[in-house]
Each structure stands twice: as structure tokens, then as C-alpha cells.
Amino acid sequence: MSVHTFTLDGQPVAGAAGETILEVATEQGVSIPTLCHLDGLSSVGACRLCVVEVAGRPRPQPACITPVEEGMEVVTRSEELDEWRATVVEMLFVERNHICSICVANGDCELQDLAVDLGVDHFELPAMSPRLEIDSSHRLFAIDHNRCVLCTRCVRVCDEIEGAHTWDVMGRGIDARVVSDLGTPWGASPTCTSCGKCVQVCPTGALFEKGRAVGEGAKERRPFLPYLRRHGAGTR
């Protein structure tokens, strides 16, 4: 397999053909914020948090899905990138109703962590405060759309690992929602195996186990993921 050498924040590095910028950066100990990406699942490049500057390309590129190339010059941090990433987090917060103090994921939430890491401590955009559903028809789990960031990790884990494809996305633009079985209540889903993988991969408190109180939603280990790691996982 051929190897590409390129620079990451000025440092010369090497990556195998087919590896992404994110993979090489992680290996080098360079941290890049991510949200929709999860090791072991395919990458979709949707949340845009992992964008990095690549010399010669007109706009920032998502590190989670951009393959390394010979001679590439990659910059993972800049004032502009920091600001735009912070705006992404701000947008995610104002889009739905993320109220940490009453959330099951408080203290174990990737959105919360991102806000802390990127210094998002207030919003300048007006909160959109939509009125969204909670589907608690499932025996063990519930989904609170107020907290969903549409990362589609649940959709991918259900399809790619569990093989059930219970989840998908319905509607478009601001009306997009994650749905089970074409909109069937989760509890009535004929395809759901109740494996709970979606709950485990959800970065926020949108998908949660019933019976857990505020701050009790800590995710378990994810032993079902690593075997698909790296080159096994395609992109979609």
C-alpha cells in the first residue's frame, strides 16, 4: 500500500493511502473536534466541526472524510476555524432545546463538551425553541427530538452494525427528523431488536434508557464498534 507524506500544522507526517486526515491527526495526537463521526461507523461529513484548512482548496474540508494526499498542507487550527466551529456548536444549541440542567446526559454529553472546549458560553443567534416530540413508546428506551443534533450515528449503527435499519431521516431542512420505520412509533417498530446500540452511540441525551434521571445517562462501553475500524468502514 502506498504511503503519502504531507504536513499537519507544519509538521511532516505520513499516512497510508485511503486514510483520512482525522485518522492521521489522531495518531499524531493532534485533536480535531468531531461530532457526527464515530470510529467504527462510516463517515458522512455532516456536522462540519472537523473541518481543516487544506492549502489550495477554496474552503475548509472535513477531516473525517477527506483522504490524505501526497504533499497536502493541512492546518487544523486557526482563528477563523475556531470561530466557525464555535458557530456550528452555537447553531446546534439554538436549533433545538438543549437544557443541560434537566438532561439525562448532563456531564456525559458530547455537545456539552464541545461547547466547553470551543468556549461557547452564550448565544448570539436567537434560540429557535421549536416544539418537538418525545417518543417514549418503546419498552426500554425513548427519543427526545428536542435534544437531537441529526448526527445520524443512530441511523448508521442500526444499519451498519445491527443490520436492522430501523432508523432513518425524514423531512428536509430544518424539519428533518430521525424516524423509526418510516415514522412508526418506536414501540411499534417491527424491525427494532431493542439492542440499544443507537442509545449507546447518541452523542447527546436524545436517545436514552428509561428510568435514568438527570445526569445518569452515562454511555456504556461500545464493544460492538471497533471491529469495523478503519478501512472496513466505507463512506456514504
Place this chain on the structure above:
Amino acid sequence: MAGEGRRGAPAAEPRRRLKNLVPPGPVRATAAVCEAASCLSAGAGEVHAGLVDGVGVRGLTDVAVKRVGCLGLCAAGPLVAVLETDRLHRGVSGADLTAVLDDLATADAASGMAEPDPFFARQVRIVTENLGRIDPESIDDYVAAGGYTALERALTELDPAAVLAEVTASGLRGRGGAGYPTGLKWRTAVKAAGADRYVICNADEGDPGAFMDRSVLESDPHRVLEGMALAAYAVGARKGYVYCRAEYPLALSRLRTAIRQAQRAGWLGEDIAESRFSFTVEVRVGAGAFVCGEETALIASIEGGRGTPKPRPPYPGMSGLRGAPTVINNVETLAAVPAIIRNGGAWYASTGTATSKGTKVFALAGRVRNTGLIEVPMGTTLREIVYGIGGGVVDDRPLKAVQTGGPSGGCLPASHLDMPVDYESLVEAGSIMGSGGLIVLDDRACMVDVARFYMEFCREESCGKCIPCRVGTTQASTLLTAITSGSATPRHLADLERLGEMMGAMSLCGLGQTAPNPVFSTLRYFRDEYRAHIEDRTCPAGVCAMAGTSSHPAVAGP
């Protein structure tokens, strides 16, 4: 969002298959009745039937009546042209066909050509050369006009590399919006590894106000098929798809008719023209989502998935439909190819400017006298298009701006009228060529309101996959609505600019990346109008209802 059939299909225009009238002997005069969607909806069907009857009643045994595609002057329909003299009858009524019948009674090739209307005289027609001349439902008409000779020549005289070389030499660039060099796109697909290859014709045409691709498909569908076959031959594809929106029932039905005819005549299928080249075309119907015109979303839709874009690279030329190298081109791009192969790449490149070769089809609309479909050499000035061909602004009002490129484009002020229309000049001026929608705005248009309209369009059409576009278009629409309703503060404008820059840089696909363009271009040329809305709470054009005032939404924390 794809699938043949019912979904999303609006009620089709009433459509009876009208028989052409073909006299037994030589033809002295031919009435060409425009039966593209616009004239049909204005009553071209009755005109056709009435003319067939009228010719019979008057006993004109050497007069033909036939259906043709778009005659160009869409606003003046129903249109009937007498082909032998090029005389155009406008606004023909099925109830009174006397004038047309009188003309048909005497016209012949010897009676001399009618004084050409400047609307037509100033155009250069390559892609639209057959529009309004041939019957779009007749392969014989297409062949009689020189159709399929380019494909035959390619298959018998040229190898695929030579076809590719001609297209490269022509300097043809993609007409779907971005202007990517077509030859280079095809070469990428040739070089990419893969057992299968595909050619896709993008007929999604979602820009509001654009109807170039529809007109070409309704008027000359075989031309698009021939272009696709040539592309397939050049890159080594055996299978092609046309992705067309369900809102175009007439285009779809004529396309399907054309595919059937071409298959029967041996221009599609196995071993075309006794060569070893085989190529088939399948139609896929989109449900009318603007984003499904974006190439990766379109491919996802053909694959049966949700029509949302994917990050590029990989570009479809490297890995497209089902992972195979895929050439995806716009209708107009492909429709230019047969003429290029027939006449040579150098011939095509002799029209246009240094970097923008050939001609461009525009859908001329808005406050202009002659709305319709036009084709002009690249580099033609906006003045020539609006005043020379378009006949000027309705009621002779002052022109305020010309909008090009739809929701991804911008508004150019009257001071730019002498600017040549080519890819580079338009981008430099803050707009884009886009697919060819060209909307004329007069002094009664409010530019902030125009920007708001396009932003709302993008909000409605955002797929929702990436956050900068999903939330950015929504927030920007809210900000623009605050400005047009008189409740904005200077801070709204600053936020709008900040959001616009962020969306442009961070969005996943072209929709979100270009959604702020109408805002930026109107800010560049008409910032005063924004100021008037915000500082004086007045709309200079008198369009916006300026209501109450409110302060900027409160700043809140998590």
C-alpha cells in the same frame, strides 16, 4: 426521491396526441405550431386542431400542419410559424385562425423571408437550432435535420479518444452552473479505474424561473440522447440515465417516446450503427427537490437512497453511481455535443470569448418585453440581451438589476449592463452564470425583498444534512424578514453577514455554500436599500410592508 411513476407527479397538462397534417404531394407551406408546455397551456392544442380543420375546409392540399417544440417567444404564445417564410404569428387564438390561414393560402418559399424580428435575428442558435423547426415526437424529423449523423460519424470514423479530443478542443464548459470543462470531466472518467461506467443527464432544473432544459427536452429530445451516446462512446459507458423532475410531464413523455424511437431505429441498444458500441438510456423521475440537482444527491437518488449530497472528493468522475466512474452533465451541455462532433471542436470554439466558448441558452424572464428562450454567443453584453433581444423593460421603466444564477447567483445593477456575459466576468461582478435563468428587475423591485425570496427558497430546499445550511438558511431568512418588516437593527445586518460567510465556507454542498450569494451581491450594490429598511424603516421601492419595531432578540445562554 426517485422512481418511475406516480410519486410527486402533478396533474399533467391536458394532452391529446394531435395528428400532424401531411399532404400527399409536395409541400408549399408548413404551419409549425409550438407545442411546448408554455404554448400548450395557452391553447396551442386548439390552434393545431383548428388549423388542420381550416386547411381542410379551404381545400389547401399542399399545406402541412405540424407540431414543433419551443419557438422561443414564450410570453406571446400560442405561436405559429410558417416555416417557408419564417413569419411568426403571435397570440394565435383557436377561435379565429383567419390570419394564419390567409398566410398559409399564399405563402411559399419564393415569397421571400419575413423581416426577421430582432428577438431572433440577434441570436446564434446551436443547441436550439432545431427548436421550433422539427417535430419533437418524430425521429424522422430529427434525422432529416441532420440528427444522429454525429453519432454515426463518431462510430464509423472516430475512435473514443478522437471524440474526447474534439470536445476538449471545443472548450465546452458545463452549463449546469459551475462551468467545469466538459472534456476534462470526461477524461477523468476515462482515466478512473472501473469495470462499469455511466453517463447521467442532469435534467432536474430546479432554479426558480429557469426553463432551458425543459424547453430543449420538450422540443428536441433526440439531440440530448445523441449527446449522451457520444459521451458514453467517448468514456466507455454502456448505460445512461436521464434524471428529470416529475413536474415536467411533457418533457418526460417526449423523452420516453424518443428513447423508444431511437431504440427501434438502432441509435440506442446493442451494436449501434453496426459498431460494437452498445448503449441504453433509462429515465429516472425526481420528486422536485432542488438539492437533487446537485450531482452527488442526484446519484444517491438514482441509487434509491435519500437525495442528500455527499462530500466531494471523490467526484463522480472518479467514483459516482454505484461507485463507478460517472460522467454527469447538464441537458444543455450534452445537447451541444452533437453539433461539436458534426462541425468540429474548432468550429464551436470560434464562437464566444477566450475562456467561455460557444453559446449559452437563457430563460429570459421578469420585467422584460420579450420573455422567452434565447441563445446567444458567450460574451454578449447584458444590454444586448435585455434591450437588443429582450426589447427592453416593460413600460419603458428604468432597469434596476439583472438577476442571474438563481438562488446561487446574484443581482447586477444597471451600471453593469455593458458587461460581457461569460463565466469569469459574472463571478467577478459577484454573480454566477448559473444554469441560465436571467430575470430583469425594474425600479419597482426591492432588492432586500429579492434577497429574502432567494434565502427562503434555500431554506425550503435545504436537505438538512449539514448544520451550516440547515440552521444558517433558517436564521438568515428570519434576519431578512426582520429587515423587510422594519423591525431590524444594524446588528441584524452584521449577523447576516457573519452567517453568510460561515455558511459559504462551512456548508457541505453547493446549495448552502452559494445560498448567501444573493445577499452578498445585493449588499455590494444596494447596501443603501438595506440601510433605508433598518435606519429609516422605509422600503424605497415601496414593496415591503414596514410594520412595528422590535429590538434584536435577547441574548441567551445554554
